Amino acid sequence: QVQLVESGGGLVQAGGSLRLSCAASQRTFIRYTMGWFRQAAGQEREFVAAISGSGTVTKYADSVKGRFTISRGNAKNTVYLQMNSLKPEDTAVYSCAADRRSDVPGTSPPAYDSWGQGTQVTVSS
Numbered sequence: 001q002v003q004l005v006e007s008g009g010g011l012v013q014a015g016g017s018l019r020l021s022c023a024a025s026q027r028t029f030i031r032y033t034m035g036w037f038r039q040a041a042g043q044e045r046e047f048v049a050a051i052s053g054s055g056t057v058t059k060y061a062d063s064v065k066g067r068f069t070i071s072r073g074n075a076k077n078t079v080y081l082q083m084n085s086l087k088p089e090d091t092a093v094y095s096c097a098a099d100r101r102s103d104v105p106g107t108s109p110p111a112y113d114s115w116g117q118g119t120q121v122t123v124s125s
Helices: 028-033
Strands: 006-008 012-014 017-022 032-037 046-051 058-060 068-073 078-085 092-099 119-124
Touching: 006 092, 017 032, 017 092, 017 119, 032 068, 032 078, 046 068, 046 078, 058 068, 078 092
Parallel strands: 012 119
Antiparallel strands: 006 017, 017 078, 032 046, 032 092, 046 058, 068 078, 092 119
């Protein structure tokens, strides 16, 4: 498994921005499809965004399209999630995940075999 460590979460007012980072432990990171998921209290984990190993293919949940941007810095073994125009309903624990088996960004959690510990994002109204 690859070790993943998220950072960048925090408390922000509605309309504000945050950038989450996810650092991977392996240099082979460049081959992996990476995804961001979130889980609000009492709810199931849901897909947010994903990006192919090359960075050329991205996928977003409808709820974040136009507000969130996923990107990757392969030289730094890091994937980012830029979150703009945040809403209270974006409040959740955000986790990054790696899919080492497919180059097609997936939206289903079982497709991903390595997970970070998560970082809390809280958006106040």
